[in-house]
Amino acid sequence: MADTLYSAAILRLKLAGEGAHRLPAPTASATRVSPVCGSKIIADVALADGRISAVALDAARACTLGQAAAAVAAERAVGADAASLAATRTALADFLGKRAEAAPDGWAAFAPARAHRARHPSILLPLDAIIAALAAAG
Numbered sequence: 826m827a828d829t830l831y832s833a834a835i836l837r838l839k840l841a842g843e844g845a846h847r848l849p850a851p852t853a854s855a856t857r858v859s860p861v862c863g864s865k866i867i868a869d870v871a872l873a874d875g876r877i878s879a880v881a882l883d884a885a886r887a888c889t890l891g892q893a894a895a896a897v898a899a900e901r902a903v904g905a906d907a908a909s910l911a912a913t914r915t916a917l918a919d920f921l922g923k924r925a926e927a928a929p930d931g932w933a934a935f936a937p938a939r940a941h942r943a944r945h946p947s948i949l950l951p952l953d954a955i956i957a958a959l960a961a962a963g
Contacts, residue, residue, distance in 0.1 A: 830941060834934040835893045842896030842951075846881040855957035861946045864891040868954035872962055876906045882951055890938065891947045898951035901931050907959045914952040921945045 851869035858865045867883040880902045884895035902910060917932055919925040921939055928936060938944045 829937045830944070831889060832934065832937060835889065835937075838893035838896045838934060839889050842882065842884050842892040842894070842899070843887075845883040845885045846899070847883055848879055848881045851879075851881070851958075853958045853962035855954055855961050857950055857954040857957055859888075859891070859946045859950050861943055862888050862891075864888045864947050864950055866891060866895060866950050866954045868951070868958040870902075870955060870958045870962060872959075876904055877902050877910075877955075877959070879903065880955060882954065884951070887950065888947050890935075890944055891950050894935070894948045895951040897931050897934075898955060902955050907956065910952065910956055910959065914949060914956060917952065918945070918949060921948060 848869035848871055852872045854867060854869045856867045864887040866887050869881045870877050871879040880899050882895040882899050884892045887895060913929050916929040920928045923939055935948055938948055
């Protein structure tokens with residue numbers, strides 16, 4: 826499992842996503858914890874005209890997959906609105922759950938996790954945290 830699930834691409838993303846990245850003055854923040862593994866991610870968002878103008882994810886207490894997913898989510902979220910982020914989350918969940926063949930743009934490195942259903946919540950956690958922060962912003 827480790828050889829395929831924790832590929833070099835995932836480990837590179839993990840290094841980019843690990844740590845406590847926070848915004849100095851976010852519009853809103855939200856915390857999400859995975860019920861499966863206990864990974865915790867805090868999302869800060871700044872908004873302009875209903876779109877994310879800046880995002881930071883504190884993934885210091887997240888697992889390897891959560892930290893890797895945080896790197897992708899942080900990169901992809903800027904410019905998104907709530908609807909497009911929710912659509913990305915749905916597409917990623919469908920891809921991981923083998924209900925769709927293609928990964929959303931930027932998420933293909935997580936293909937090996939499709940065979941490990943228990944890991945899916947950790948990968949979705951950063952998107953869940955950002956969506957919760959958007960909801961908190963109103």
